[in-house]
Amino acid sequence: MTRTCALPFALAAALLAPPALAADAAPAATALHCGKLFDARSGQLLDARTVVVRDGKIAEVLPGRAEVAGATAIDLGGHTCTPGWTDLHVHLGSQSSPQSYSEGFRLDPTDFAFRSVGYARKTLLAGFTSVRDLGGEVSPHLRDAINQGLVDGPRIWAAGKSIATTGGHADPTNGYNDALSHLIGPPGPTDGVINSIDDARQAVRQRYKDGSDVIKITATGGVLSYAKSGDAPQFTVEEVKAIVDTAKDYGYRVAAHAHGEEGMKRAVLGGVTSIEHGTYMSPEVMSLMKQKGTWYVPTIYAGRFVADKAKIDGYFPEMVRPKAARIGAQIQDTAGRAYRGGVKIAFGTDMGVGPHGDNAREFLYMVEAGIPAATALQAATIRAAEVLGVDDQGVIEAGKRADIVAVPGDPIADINAVMKVDFVMKDGKVYAQPGRAL
Structure with missing residues (x-):
């Protein structure tokens, strides 16, 4: 969703603000x-x-x-x-369903804007007064509507479009046929897709232009993208460093989606603030994260959700289904090992994968993983504020x-x-x- 969609979003927000x-x-x-x-x-x-x-x-x-x-x-x-409470990993512009993959071709940005208003309200009423929205062009506009009092919702730190490499987890053209690919052309830094250090700098600057508050990169493959690999590394260390260094110019912190070990290592060495998901986190990666002070946001909820839905015929495309079954089921165990290993943990759900408003279930899953309840509550309060770099909340x-x-x-x-x-x-x-x- 581009800046030209701000007017339809404002209209949607004003119409949907629930007076009661x-x-x-x-x-x-x-x-x-x-x-x-x-x-x-x-x-x-x-x-x-x-x-x-x-x-x-x-x-x-x-x-x-x-x-x-x-x-x-x-x-x-x-x-x-x-x-x-603060949820450090949400996507307020969408919510998973068997129709998710076709809706991107059928719905307009305004449709997603209308939906986001209800998702934001549910999130706030579930106890989450702040969120970090890590990928979705609707989120900067939703943030502004909430700040202006047009609609009810949590305080939002918005990433806007995630930054990926060609074919990476956040390449918006994954799965397109040849006709569409030739019509649209290869996406570039303006679209959040990079293939060089110069591209990396331009992509961050574009996020600044678009009004983002934080930078999100997809350091490895992902579960729900229409691509084969869920864990292969997708940036060089030099590209990550270029993103992080440019982000610092604008006061941004960088969150890195990462499932695979090598991609995590490159992201941590490149200086990201947090690793999201972290499925195949090894002792070596944990040690490196402790050395660098890197935060871990497990998103156990998303892992549990996709693993469960992978059992249902037709919920995910067959390209996605085996990744969901394999990767999703492991995140809870990784979170427990990371806690016992002394990695700094903060709270996040990847909500939008599951239904908005159910965010607090992550607390239950953290406790199941062996994280004390008090530590889980700290992860969503004072620790989350530390990840955001603010000292006036939590x-x-x-x-x-x-x-x-x-x-x-x-x-x-x-x-x-x-x-x-x-x-x-x-x-x-x-x-x-x-x-x-x-």
Whole structure:
């Protein structure tokens, strides 16, 4: 989706903004009476706290159930309050289905824009107040519509078009027949496809021109692209370095989709901020990531989802199906090994592969992999903020953004509580609360 699609997207956003779920206007002050509070810095669960919110920020955190003069009180007794969650790997412009491969030929960018509005709303109401959208031309426009208050959704760091090599995981012409290929011509850096260091620099600069917030590269083959290999390396180290160095000029960080070992090594050596998926991560790669300070975003949800759908005849094209069965099933085990190996882990789902709004299920899968519940919650709060390079969110402390979610019960004792979010606040505005239909 190009800048020329901004007008249809704005129209779609305005038409679809759901009045019944628009955020309440923020009062002068709000006092949240939390039964428990998750301290993301220490990973500890604290007893009752009152969180005072003013002007979209956390003004103070008081012990117990404190009375705050002039504040609107919200009773979250019996609930655990946590910082708003961040999903570092989503695709809000799409959602997997058996029709996904044909829809790219049948639907217009405006169709995907309309869909993205509903996906964004579901994501926010699931407790995710921030996301990093790693690939999709609709996301910069959706980000702007949310920031302008046209629609409800999480705060978005948008990659826009992912950067690939010819035939790589994000080559938009994979699977096209000869007639279409000759009509369109070979994609280049403007389309996010590179084959040299100069191309790499141009592709990053184009993302800047397009209004991206972060750079995404596909360092290896992928599962869902219409191409044979799911793990072969697809960039040289020099190309990755050119992308990373140019990205730094614009204040961008670089996320690298990578399944295969060699592609991961090249991406880490090239200086990327994070490895996404990491299926065939070896001890050597783990050691290199620890040495370089590279983050790992496992996306266990996506692996589980595609492995399950690969069992269904016709859900994926036959070119894709064996990759989904082979690669998807391994990601959860890799995440457990990476945690035990001391690799820095942050939260991401690759949502859009699975249904939007189900993002919190990743917490359950992380715990199944052997990651403690408190560590999983930190991965979606303070650790995610570190990956994004921001220090104004991810913790419930005075001066930080008033992004707060609450769940009934104790998610440290029972991680399933994360699936029952019934309070969502973003920038001090309440989008859902107990007793109010979502």
